[in-house]
Amino acid sequence: MERLEKAGIANARTNDMQDVWMHPQLAARERWTRIATPVGPIPALLPPGVSAAAAPRMGPVPALGEHTDAILVELGWRGADIDRLRAAGVI
Numbered sequence: 001m002e003r004l005e006k007a008g009i010a011n012a013r014t015n016d017m018q019d020v021w022m023h024p025q026l027a028a029r030e031r032w033t034r035i036a037t038p039v040g041p042i043p044a045l046l047p048p049g050v051s052a053a054a055a056p057r058m059g060p061v062p063a064l065g066e067h068t069d070a071i072l073v074e075l076g077w078r079g080a081d082i083d084r085l086r087a088a089g090v091i
Helices: 002-007 017-021 024-028 068-074 079-087
Strands: 032-035 042-045
Touching: 068 079
Parallel strands: none
Antiparallel strands: 032 042
16 A cells, blocks of 8 residues: 555555444444344444435344245245245255
């Protein structure tokens, strides 16, 4: 970065994930919320560009397989076929 600065080349430091989680500006702007998961609440970063007039949808993280049947039915699978997939260990 020092060489880029000296040469007058635009640059920026890249944050690792720890830097993102601990960034003071995100905390100061209240960009964090908590969402439910099957193992308890976790911190979640609010999406960018959200106005105060419309709160973002920050639903819980689904449990593993929680929506499997609903998705398969929506894709046209029938109950008996889904049961066979489950019995075979496919889902």
